[in-house]
Amino acid sequence: MKIIVLGAGVVGVTSAWYLAKAGHEVTVIERNDAVAQDTSFANAGQISPGYAAPWAAPGVPLKALKWMFEKHAPLIVSPRPELAKLTWLAQMLRNCTEARYAVNKGRMVRLAEYSRDCLIALREETGIAYDGRQQGTLQLFRTQKQVDGAAKDIDVLKERGVRFELLDRAGCVAAEPGLENARDRIAGGLRLPGDETGDCQIFTTRLAEMARALGVTFRFGTAIRRLEQSGGRITSVETSQGPMEADAFVVALGSPAPLLTRPLGVKLPIYPVKGYSITAPLVDPERAPQSTVMDESYKVAITRLGDRIRAGGMAELNGFSKTLVAKRQDTLTLSVEDLFGGAADQSRAQFWTGLRPMTPDGTPVIGRAGAANLFLNTGHGTLGWTMAAGSGQLLCDIVSGSASAIPAAEYGYERYLPSDRRPREEQLRPVTG
Template identity: 65%
Template sequence: MRIVVLGAGVIGVTSAYYLAKAGHEVTVLDRQPGPALETSFANAGEISPGYASPWAAPGIPQKAVKWLFMKHAPLIVRPTAHAATWKWMMAMLANCTSARYAVNKGRMVRLAEYSRDCLIALRQRTNIAYDQRAQGTLQVFRTQKQLDGIGKDVEVLKKDGVPYEVLDRAGCVAAEPGLAPNAGKIIGGLRLPHDETGDCFMFTNALATLCAEMGVTFRYGVEIRRLQMEAGKVTAVETATGPVTAEAFVVAMGSFTPAMLAPLGLDVPVYPVKGYSITVPIVDEARAPVSTIMDETYKVAITRLGSRIRVGGMAEIAGFNTDLPPARRGTLEHSVEDLFGGAGDQSRATFWTGMRPMTPDGTPVIGPTRYANLWLNAGHGTLGWTMSCGSSQLLADLMSGRKPEIESGDLALSRYH
């Protein structure tokens, strides 16, 4: 089957890979001059299935009020009059219940664990390299209240059979020796030993090269205008240089997915939640992190990527705003310096922002639409890198008429209707 994939981020490229592997003829279109140049470019670098959790959680509305007055707030809400913003926020708040959190986290962990297994298989099959490490993730808590609040997450981990360790301060330092000089600032942690790290940009580019060797066609610098319809099916993608036809179409455009599908009467609740990162060259190995550390207080991930430290986090609701406020950089610098002071050279750090395509329930939208030849793989939020391979293998199975290895019915767009 001839398939066109819209988007060349990590989701679009992994979609192309698994579809090509299934025997399909694939073309990928993207407006950028190469792969992974938007949200996939400089994310936090963590592959953390066990920490796959929706932002919509019990207590978040109350916490959000407190965060508004924090200097280093993990959530920033900029005033906006856009109806789509308020609609998405209200839908997110509706998911901030214990019952909804359990359902949403359960299916996110299911997909993320499967995705990790798919990535391991891909790596073994291709020997792809992307500054990867498999040394676990450590979530560190600065207060006893934070540590006491992990009960619901631990219940989900137990239910899904995800190995975990609850550590005291000494245990955290044993797992991440670079914490030793500042160990007094934490009281304990939750460690998932099977989690991984890696550079998403490097991975996506290397996989795009493998895709090209498999016969996938990449067309970069293409302005995608709209989908053309006829008799209830998509017939072509209209671009600035003319139509591109196929038998099936996959929309993997991240935060731009809703605008592409709205003219077809499809309401896809994906919103561009802005995130930030800095990439810091390491100057002191002994002080540097070994793998990924989640700083629970600031919702910041600190990840070792080769000779660099990637520090990413925050959620800013501000539409498609792409500015780089110094205050956001200050939060990232504060988190990493507070825990791993002196490990990196902040004067040579690079500062970046990207739009995370988030759904109100945290789970991506993967699968069919009401149009027989139009498929979705979007809305992965902060977990596109973590969920990319599993999402795309699942999509390829569905499009090829095969039964996926995990439950997929509750991942489709139909769950919102």
């Protein structure tokens, strides 16, 4: 079957890889001149299934109000009035209940764990290298209240059979010796020994090269304008290079996805949540993290990537703005230097921002929507790198009509529709070329 994948971030490229492995003829269309130039370019580097959790959680509304008055707030909401932002926030607040949090976190951990398994298999099959480390991740708590608050997440980890270690101060320093000079600021930590790290941009670039060897065609510098529909099917995608036809179309555009699907009646509840990162050269390996340390107080992930240290985090709700705000860099630098002072040369740090495509329930949207041959793989928020391989394989299974290793239905767009508008089972049959 001839398939067009729209978007060449890590989710689009992994989708193309698995579709090509399944025998499909795949073309990837991307407006940039290379893969992984937007959200996948300089993310925090975590592959952390155990930390997969929705932002919509009990207690978050009160925390958000408190954060608004903090100098180094992990959440920043622009005062600029915007209907899309207000609608998304209202939807998110409706998910801040114990019951919905448990359901959403269960879905996210299930996909993230599956994705990690898919990545391990892909790495073993191809030998792909991407400054990866398989040394676990550590969620660092500065207060006893944060330690106590980890209980509900630990319950989910136990339920899913995810390995974890609840550490005291000494245990955190033993796991990450670079924290020695910050031990007086540590109350404890939650370590997940099965988690990984790696450079998402390097991974995506190298996987794209392997995908080309399987016959995948990449059309760079090609703007995507609209999808043409007739008779309940997408017939072509209109681009800056003219119309392109295929048997099936996969939308993996991230934050811009709703702009493309809305004319088809598919109203994706995805909002662009702005995140920041700094990447600085390593100058003292003994003071550096071994893997990823998540500073819970500032919601900043600090990751060792080869001879570099990257810190990423924060959530800014400000539409599609990609303006670099200097005080966000100050927050990232503060977290790194407070915990791993002197490990990196901050005078040479590269400052970056990207837009994460967030759904109000935290779970990505994977599956068919709007037309018999239109498929979605988007809405991964801060976990695109963590969930990419599993999402690509799941999307491939759905498109190909194959049995999937995890329940596909719970990631579908249909969960946002009223029950009387959800498609009948006969409308969900696989597409044939």
